[in-house]
Amino acid sequence: MASSPTVSEKTISDDDEIDYSVKPEFYDSELDAKDELWVHKKRNGVVSDAVLSCPACFTTLCLESQRHEKIVTQYRAVFVENCEIKNEEVVQVQSDKKLPKRKRGKNGFEAVEIGKVKPVCCSVCSTRVGVIDEDEVYHFFEVIPSEV
Ligand SMILES: [Zn+2]
Structure with a gap:
């Protein structure tokens, strides 16, 4: 000035x-x-491995995701859409009985080695699709991947 x-x-x-x-x-x-x-x-x-969609209403949740190195049914993403973070609930990482059998390798939550995550739901139908960790990385467990 x-x-x-x-x-x-x-x-x-x-x-x-x-x-x-x-x-x-x-x-x-x-x-x-x-x-x-x-x-x-x-x-x-990291390149996009798949487009991820809600398993219940097929809404697109993520256009750029990265498949987990070991657990092929699990995806990570930074930029998502139509996702709702349940801020009020902080869950400890643990196995989730709700995981559909067809979608789990062994244990869908196994790869998240962080203390606390928040559930992420489809904002359209409120189906739980994954979690977000403390670094704001989304981990999707219950989604339909479409290869790109
Ligand atoms: Zn949905």
Whole structure:
């Protein structure tokens, strides 16, 4: 903040030009943080393995997911849609009896080695589809994958 430039009599177009060149910088820095997270994950070998859908109403839940290295019925994702986090419930990681047999390798929750996760449900039909961990990574256990 130096001396204020000669004021309103200066041409408006001058201000406009400055505006356009400055704005993108601000937006960039915000987007960068999010992009970085995703890019970082992609650089670690993450590419989308499947589009995930709700097993009950077939709503698309995630377009970019990563299949778990060992448990092929489990997927991780950072960006999701039509998902509702049940913030009021914090569950300890444990085996879930509700997991449908056809969808579980051995134990759907086995791979989540974190203390606390929150249940994630389909926002359309409220079917539980997975959990979100403390790093805000979604883990889907009960979804229908479509290979991409
Ligand atoms: Zn649903």
